[in-house]
Amino acid sequence: MTAHPLNFDRRVAAGLGDEGLQKSLSALKGSFVAARGRAVLALPEFEALRDDGKAIKDHTLANLDAYLETYEAAVIARGGHVHWARDAAEARDIVRAICKQAGARTVTKGKSMVSEEIELNAALEADGLEVVETDAGEYILQLGREMPSHIVMPTVHKTTEQIADLFQKHHAAHGFPDRTLDAAELIGQVRSVLRGKYFKADVGITGANFLVAETGSNIIVTNEGNGDLTSTLARVHIVTTGIEKVVPTLEDLSVMLRLLARSALGSEITSYTTLSTGPRRPGDLDGPEAYHVVLIDNGRANMLSGHFREMLRCIRCGACMNHCPVYMSVGGHAYGSVYPGPMGAVLTPMISGHEAAGELPHACTLNGRCQSVCPVKIPLPDLLRRLRHEQWEQKLVSGTVRFGISAWAWLALRPRLYRATTSLAMRVLGRLGRSKGAFRWLPLASGWTDGRDLPAPEGLTFSELWARRQQR
Amino acid sequence: MIPSSRDVVLGRIRNALGPDRAARANAAVQRRSDIPVWTRPVFLDDDTERFIAKAEASFCTVERLASINGAGEAVERLLAVRGPDRDLSIAPSLIKMPWPQSWKINFGAGRLIEKVSITDALAGIAETGSLVFCSEASRPASLNFLPELHIAVLRRCDIVHHLEDIWPKVRALPVWPRAVNIVSAPSRTADVAQIVVRPAHGPKALHILLVEELP
Numbered sequence A: 001m002t003a004h005p006l007n008f009d010r011r012v013a014a015g016l017g018d019e020g021l022q023k024s025l026s027a028l029k030g031s032f033v034a035a036r037g038r039a040v041l042a043l044p045e046f047e048a049l050r051d052d053g054k055a056i057k058d059h060t061l062a063n064l065d066a067y068l069e070t071y072e073a074a075v076i077a078r079g080g081h082v083h084w085a086r087d088a089a090e091a092r093d094i095v096r097a098i099c100k101q102a103g104a105r106t107v108t109k110g111k112s113m114v115s116e117e118i119e120l121n122a123a124l125e126a127d128g129l130e131v132v133e134t135d136a137g138e139y140i141l142q143l144g145r146e147m148p149s150h151i152v153m154p155t156v157h158k159t160t161e162q163i164a165d166l167f168q169k170h171h172a173a174h175g176f177p178d179r180t181l182d183a184a185e186l187i188g189q190v191r192s193v194l195r196g197k198y199f200k201a202d203v204g205i206t207g208a209n210f211l212v213a214e215t216g217s218n219i220i221v222t223n224e225g226n227g228d229l230t231s232t233l234a235r236v237h238i239v240t241t242g243i244e245k246v247v248p249t250l251e252d253l254s255v256m257l258r259l260l261a262r263s264a265l266g267s268e269i270t271s272y273t274t275l276s277t278g279p280r281r282p283g284d285l286d287g288p289e290a291y292h293v294v295l296i297d298n299g300r301a302n303m304l305s306g307h308f309r310e311m312l313r314c315i316r317c318g319a320c321m322n323h324c325p326v327y328m329s330v331g332g333h334a335y336g337s338v339y340p341g342p343m344g345a346v347l348t349p350m351i352s353g354h355e356a357a358g359e360l361p362h363a364c365t366l367n368g369r370c371q372s373v374c375p376v377k378i379p380l381p382d383l384l385r386r387l388r389h390e391q392w393e394q395k396l397v398s399g400t401v402r403f404g405i406s407a408w409a410w411l412a413l414r415p416r417l418y419r420a421t422t423s424l425a426m427r428v429l430g431r432l433g434r435s436k437g438a439f440r441w442l443p444l445a446s447g448w449t450d451g452r453d454l455p456a457p458e459g460l461t462f463s464e465l466w467a468r469r470q471q472r
Numbered sequence B: 001m002i003p004s005s006r007d008v009v010l011g012r013i014r015n016a017l018g019p020d021r022a023a024r025a026n027a028a029v030q031r032r033s034d035i036p037v038w039t040r041p042v043f044l045d046d047d048t049e050r051f052i053a054k055a056e057a058s059f060c061t062v063e064r065l066a067s068i069n070g071a072g073e074a075v076e077r078l079l080a081v082r083g084p085d086r087d088l089s090i091a092p093s094l095i096k097m098p099w100p101q102s103w104k105i106n107f108g109a110g111r112l113i114e115k116v117s118i119t120d121a122l123a124g125i126a127e128t129g130s131l132v133f134c135s136e137a138s139r140p141a142s143l144n145f146l147p148e149l150h151i152a153v154l155r156r157c158d159i160v161h162h163l164e165d166i167w168p169k170v171r172a173l174p175v176w177p178r179a180v181n182i183v184s185a186p187s188r189t190a191d192v193a194q195i196v197v198r199p200a201h202g203p204k205a206l207h208i209l210l211v212e213e214l215p
């Protein structure tokens, strides 16, 4: 996974200044955040389900080798093939080899975050294949040559106008020469352009929301139906998935499905939930002739030891980002990784290394909302704190920041001097800011004041106010 | 010898999990027979009523029929607005039903242009108002996704209470199906500016014929 978080500052500034993005993000609050709230309220058992979901994932992860072997045996017993990939490069090579063996020319793809993680499209295109994303959002991004900015709503950053421009440019050749701003017409174009591709596809690639060890099935949930057309109509179905997606039984799957739809979209269940298991059976009139699963490690097995195992419970619902004040201010592209928001800030360093992840673990206010909405109770703030600590230990924190924090630590260890310094600073700032109550600009602090005002202090420090209160 | 990637990945996992490999294998086997009873949503409504209410809330339409023999007429009424053309795809599992002679019927897999299809569901789920379709030789999965109008036949006695209650029915099939499709609503997307649009790639409308009995 190519992560570019090194330019985090610049991307944050771009996100904050992007009016369209800011509008979309506040719409997200009104739609999906509100819908999740309603769905959770409507289900008194939701808290108990979160505990169950956590227990299911903890049990599976604690016995992961056994469940992966059970899963593999079940896939093979139903005529499928299982491939294991150590890292992204190997995963790409496996998929390329299957495509080559199938004599493929056209590849359709359902939405798969793992395929983004391993940068599959570029590799297949380099082999001369026509790769077609079929999820409407992913299709739009493919035309625009962009990364998703959200794991559930990949186009959340795009305005209708931008999509209209993109389609006018690319769809004229398909009989849609006119620019339209009507969402239904735009989606109608996607439906019409892609319909023939499903039938033409030699290989259909999907991800997996879950794998079931008992049956050897991969599960995809969609509202569009594109994933099913992809997996049903292509000659070969390839599933790209992380090794952490497995759950033991269909009963466990049922719990996870209840959690996923509510947390991701605020629905009780998505339009389509499909279990695919192996190739078409003898006599079947449709379905792929061959079924392959690529089980991808890419940093996950190492997370099993120690604290970051908890992150492997993640079911990619996106609730943590929808409830994150940082994500909701700067948008997904600022993170420079296919996994944005709180979950991405933890996962990206695990997959791409601490160096690559740079500032991400610091893009967090530790307010804890992500953890409180996470359907599998991942302690995201704790994990982010731990990452910050590891970065510090590995001396990966920048010189200026190191200097600042060290200076503050030096001062904080000398209480008298600390009190004198802060008290002076509060008085000065308090007097300067008295008339307006806030600063729109401060020397050396434009990083703060460009995006928002700095409230002026009242003139006294917390310790002074506390001392006064105690006296009363 | 160079270790296979399978060995490497499983080796990494075993390194992290510790030496007790046999205990883990045992735990996984054990789990198949002692499946924990997880929390399920409690609801007391009548299953049929609940199924209908939930399906309608998800933009499906539901029509109750005393018998499958009334299906032809029901579909005729539904298609009246579409003009005289009657080119449908029907799952071969329903080939023996009394469909009108005048229809041009494809008893086969879905086609590139597919206006209307009729398929039969293995079960309905009262909890969510969902339909469950299992693919097999006479039940091509593509018919559930390709048409503009998908008509599903469901026997009332096949409505189960919870999602979990469908698994014993699927496990009881002679062969585990290639595809188990749980369908809960017509196709939709919100990928353009979060505006909900129906349909995306699948059916625009889902009409459920809830029949008391099938011959």
Ligand code: SF4
Binding pocket: A263, A313, A314, A315, A316, A317, A318, A319, A320, A321, A343, A370, A373, A374, A375, A376, A377, A378
């Ligand atoms: S960390 Fe939790 S809330 Fe965030 S995507 Fe993963 S499961 Fe959802």
